Amino acid sequence: MCAKIRDGHLIEVKYPGDLAEGSLEVPEVIIGAERKTVMELAELWIERRNKELANHRIQIMILRQIEAQLETLGLYARSIGKEDIAKTYEDRLGTIRGLLAEKADIEKQVRFELGGDGVHESIMSFLARWKSQLMTAKAA
Numbered sequence: 567m568c569a570k571i572r573d574g575h576l577i578e579v580k581y582p583g584d585l586a587e588g589s590l591e592v593p594e595v596i597i598g599a600e601r602k603t604v605m606e607l608a609e610l611w612i613e614r615r616n617k618e619l620a621n622h623r624i625q626i627m628i629l630r631q632i633e634a635q636l637e638t639l640g641l642y643a644r645s646i647g648k649e650d651i652a653k654t655y656e657d658r659l660g661t662i663r664g665l666l667a668e669k670a671d672i673e674k675q676v677r678f679e680l681g682g683d684g685v686h687e688s689i690m691s692f693l694a695r696w697k698s699q700l701m702t703a704k705a706a
Contacts, residue, residue, distance in 0.1 A: 595635040598685040623676035627686045633662045634693040641700045
């Protein structure tokens with residue numbers, strides 16, 4: 567990811583279509599969850615427990631991971647002078663924050679369960695440390 571930002575590129579997604587063919591550059595993010603969480607989701611899906619799936623903590627975990635990455639990678643892009651890429655990250659960050667606002671009720675219900683996934687915690691703590699370093703360097 568960082569090499570692409572340094573090179574001034576994002577992931578290019580090509581889309582075919584009758585009305586408009588083209589491509590779009592999008593930020594790349596990595597999401598993750600423990601095997602236990604994935605198996606829990608699989609069980610709910612197999613058992614068709616759709617209401618529990620609709621309110622599962624995974625959607626908040628994923629959105630928070632994406633939010634943290636977009637914010638941190640945007641700061642990184644800005645720190646190396648890639649303003650156009652930083653702007654793309656910030657634009658997508660607004661979209662994710664809008665989704666989180668729509669899901670505020672679900673987040674309120676699952677907020678105490680978010681810390682139970684080691685992969686999620688690792689991603690979030692890595693990003694928090696990196697963001698702190700970027701902010702410290704920016705202030706200096």
